[in-house]
Amino acid sequence: MLDTLIGVIVGGLLTTLNQFAIDLFRGRSERRIAREKTIDIARIRQWHFYTAQHLLRESIESGHWWPGDESALWLPNEDELRKLTGLLSYDGWAIYTACIRRLMICADLRRQVDDHSTPIGEEDLRRLLGTYIVLDEARRSLEAITKTKSSDMSIRCHALSNDDIEACLRDHITRHVSAEKWRAILTSAK
Secondary structure, three states: OHHHHHHHHHHHHHHHHHHHHHHHHHHHHHHHHHHHHHHHHHHHHHHHHHHHHHHHHHHHHHOEOOOHHHOOOOOOOHHHHHHHHOOOOHHHHHHHHHHHHHHHHHHHHHHOOOOOOOEOOHHHHHHHHHHHHHHHHHHHHOHHHHOOOOOOOOOOOOOOOHHHHHHHHHHOOOOOOOHHHHHHHHHHOO
16 A cells, blocks of 8 residues: 555656656747747848838939838837847947837828929938938947848938038937947948
8 A cells, every 4th residue: 555655656746847847848949949930020020121121222322212112111010119228238229119119200291292293391301310320320229139131231421411411410419329330331422
């Protein structure tokens, strides 16, 4: 009888340890899969930022709005924002969310214009340039997660004077972006 009782206790203990190990491995696997999905989201977002940056660059260089069918600028949904929160550093998150806010403003500005051949006003050009800059920084902040190097993108700012560039750097970028770096890039691109 004692042998049976010991057998039941040992069997129960082994079953409990086995279940604990299975749950532990399942939890690790689920976390790994969730992280991989989040990294995939970051890669897609990095590509969307690059595409939006091209769109803004064309508008800044031409002085005209982009076609209306592209006015959404591929904004993220709430699920994407929640997933990326855990992977980005504080500065990366600040740049990422600043970028999203600026993209929303640019998309709204574009929706207010009926015809894409309408010239862009000076203040809106400065806002687009500020968004372009923050987009570039946001793309690069995702590199740490995606392990995918962002390619450089040149821009010609013929439509903006040096005073416009200074106003853009003062009013339309986030404090997490180096104004000095972008001043050098933009003044050499004229």
